[in-house]
Amino acid sequence: MGLDKDLFVANSLIHFYAECSKVDLGRKVFDKMLVRNVVSWTSLINGYSGVDMAKEAVSLFFEMVEAGVQPNPVTMVCAISACAKLRDLELGKKVCAFMNELGVKHNTLMMNALLDMYMKCGDVCAAREIFDECTDKNLVMYNTIMSYYVHHGLAGEVLVVLDEMLQKGQRPDKVTMLSTIAACAQLGDLSIGKSSHAYVFRNRLESWDNISNAIIDMYMKCGKREAACKVFDSMLNKTVVTWNSLIAGLVRDGDVELALKIFGEMPESNLVSWNTMIGAMVQESMFEEAIDLFREMQNQGIKGDRVTMVGIASACGYLGSLDLAKWIYTYIEKNDIHIDMQLGTSLVDMFSRCGDPRNAMHVFGNMEKRDASAWTAAIRVMAVEGNAKGAIELFNEMLKQEVIPDDFVFVALLTACSHGGYVDQGRHLFWSMEKTHGVSPQIVHYGCMVDLLGRAGLLEEAIDLMKSMPMEPNDVIWGSFLAACRKHKNVELARYADEKITQLVPERVGIHVLVSNIYASAGKWTDVARVRLEMKEKGVQKVPGSSSIEVHGLIHEFTSGDESHTENTQIGLMLHEIDCRLCQAGYVPDTTNVLLNIDEQEKEYLLSRHSEKLAMAYGLINTSKGIPIRVVKNLRMCSDCHTFAKLVSKLYSREITIRDNNRYHFFKEGLCSCRDYW
DNA sequence: CTAGGGTTAG
CATH class of the missing domain: 1.25.10 (Leucine-rich Repeat Variant)
Structure with a gap:
């Protein structure tokens, strides 16, 4: 009798400490106990799970089973939800196996926990199986599966589940409606969206802010700006999310100007607001402005996260500034921003567009997981330097790792073959797309x-x-x-x-x-x-040709024939000097690159003022020997500038990189990485 | 638990 009382007190203490997040104190009590029962174990497992020590919770569960204590449904719920927190599917299955072996009685709470675990661990099929086999589904179970379908972008399934629950006579509550409306937003299903709005209105559910926010988002994604604004205006408790939904919708609509205005006047903003606007700038090809916004964030002491860096990396890639790219990468490392698949892909592309294949492949090599998009980015690294062989090798490696290729992969591959002059392999890949990989050519x-054929002269x-x-x-x-x-x-x-x-x-x-x-x-x-x-x-x-070069952290931009630069005179002198040295080396300007009907001398003059030449001359003046010159051009480089760059790289012993609008050329000692096939 | 993210030819 006394022992039972002691056990009850001790268990209550462990439970109490768990509630107060003081699991260490609970552990002390647990360790001192002479007799323990399933409640003692379960309370402690629950305590660990509650303070994000899910690993400890699960090992305690195994310890308990080892000690011969029979788990009850509550124990199971705690252990399973710990596995869900760890996103560890294998562990979850193991716990589940014990549960079946020990014959723990199933109840609804446990089934909910299992469903939650499978969905959080990404095993949608197993989750669906649990769901289908469960005969007495309650509202929570319906809501759980729906909210995870939304999360995994399976909006169609959400509506299927909704149908089922309506048929079984379950009344949707606000959580159900939240998922339903989010699903309509994903699908752009205005008709169900509208009736959901009506249901919400009839049942007075719109007082829950989240619901109204979701409705705004839904209307915006269905292209119904007016309807969204009506809901927006009627809302009494507008939160940051409300404002963010609005500006994101405007951005999607292409009305960046209005979004920017509202962003400036919003009563409250957060990181998501900034990220939305940075994304908007990238979408509108306003890359400098995107970077400016990021600088402004820094000034206000707001740190970027993964999403911010995706946008910034993409902007930087388009600008082609390697210095900025390196700075961004350092920023990510310094601020411990986790590089997930999307950010990784973005960074690979950034370095590749900035003409730094080594860093691009370094990022790719460090990625924890690689999907088809990630592999595509790596293949594009090969494509921009015309390395068709490397691209095909990567593709084979990708197939070996059982990643299913999509249409993007083939674009990158064929581009690589095209720039590398791999005609036969390109043809072969093109025909194998549909036959071998089931991707129909677009x-x-x-x-x-x-x-590819045209470049090769076919x-x-x-x-x-x-x-x-x-x-x-x-x-x-x-x-x-x-x-x-x-x-x-x-x-x-x-x-x-x-x-x-x-x-x-x-x-x-x-x-x-x-x-x-x-x-x-x-x-x-x-x-x-x-x-x-x-x-x-x-x-x-x-569109005027324009080239930019980064010197000492500043970007200098030149257009063709530009005379506006402060160092214009020195640039002219430099070009003259280069011309003389080039002529001695036997260089003859290829005036077929000039499209005006003027005399040869004038043509030569115009040719000598192509923007990439101005940028190269500026780079030679303002950087010391041994520093590579890096130029980014908005249009395709002309063949004369290509010859020019090759000779300059030799006569001035400089490495030169020129990235034009679709690939880059790396000049060294009189040769170009493209081996003159481009 | 609602808002923000990667890649298409030249």
């Missing part, structure tokens, strides 16, 4: 193939492919076909393409410039004049 893949084969495509070739495809005509100086096919394009997309800028370039390099000045006149009539403006 217009982008045909685009890659036209580019213009007829490219035309044949374009004719046999299941869809109409678009402006981009015609554009790469034209680029191929230019490279291989085929005016006849260019003229044919010109006619087609004029019917197809009269307003595309780059293409018309290309057309006019081809005529110009072949000396067909009447045609040049015609195209240029057409461009002028349609109000088409040529």
Whole structure:
């Protein structure tokens, strides 16, 4: 009798300490006990689980089973939820096996815990099995599975479950509705979204802020801005989430200007608000502005998280600034920001776009898990340097690791083959896409193939492919076909393409410039004049070539023929000096790259003022020997600048990297990494 | 427990 009383007191103490998160004190009591029962063990397991010591909780459970104590349903719930916290599926299955072996009686709470564990550990199938086998489902169980379906992006399943529960006569509560509305947002299902809104209204559930926030989000994602604003205006307790839902919706809508205005006037903002705006800037190609926002965050003492860094890394990649890229990477390490799959992928791309394949592959090598997107990023690292062999090796490695390739992977692969001149392998991959991997080629893949064939000079084969495509070739495809005509100086096919394009997309800028370039390099000045006149009539403006170089942390930007730089005179002198030394080495400017009908001398002058040359000259002046020169250009580099860069790298003993709009060139000792195939 | 995240041809 006395012992029973002592046991009861001790168990109560352990339970009490667990409630107060003082599990250590509970442990002391537990250790001193002479006699323990299942409640003693369970209370302590619960205590550990409650203070995020899930590992200890689970090992205590095993210890208990070892000691021959029969667990009860409460013990099971504690142990299973500890496994859920650890996201450890194997452990969860082990606990489950013990449960079945020991014949613990199933109850609803336990089934809920199991369901929760399987979903948190990512085993949706096992979770579904539990769910289907359970005969007396309660509301919590329905809500649990629905909320996890939402979390895993399986919105369709949410509505299936909703149907089932309505048929069984279960009344949805606010948690049910929250998941339902979120599912409608994911699916863009306005009709169920609207009736959910009505249900919420009838049952007075909208007083719960979360519900109204979800409704705003839903309407925004369904493209119903007005309906969203109506709910927004009617809300009495607007929270940060409410405001964030609104600005995120506006950003998705493309109204970044309004989003920015509201962001500035919001009564309260948090990290999510900043991340939303940074993402908006990236979406609108306002990369400097994205970085500026991040700087502003720093000034206000707000630290970035994973999501911030994804946006910033992406902006940095587009800017091509390696110094910034390195700084970002250091920032992530210093602030202990965990590099998950998405951030990892972003960083791989950032380094690759900044012309640093070594760091890109370093990040890739350190990634904990790699999905198809991650592998694609790595393959793109190979693609931008024209390393087709490396790309194919990575692809094979990826298949070996049983990652299923998607359409993106093939774009990267075919691009790599194209830039590396791997025609046969490219063709083979293209045909194997559907046959071996079940990925049907889309217009982008045909685009890659036209580019691959065109670059290799197989213009007829490219035309044949374009004719046999299941869809109409678009402006981009015609554009790469034209680029191929230019490279291989085929005016006849260019003229044919010109006619087609004029019917197809009269307003595309780059293409018309290309057309006019081809005529110009072949000396067909009447045609040049015609195209240029057409461009002028349609109000088409040529995008000016622009190159930037980073010196001592500052980005200097030059446009073609730019004379506005403060060191313009020195740059001119430098270019003159380079020209002299190059001439001595036998360099002859390739004036076919100039598209105006002017005399040769003027052409030479214009050519010598291409933006990448200005940037290179500036780099030579302002950095010391041994420091590599890194230039980022917005358009494709011309062949003359390519020759120029090769010679400069030799005569000035400088490593030069030029990243143009789709790949980079690494010049060293008179040679280029592309081996002149590009 | 509602808001924010990676990659498509030239």
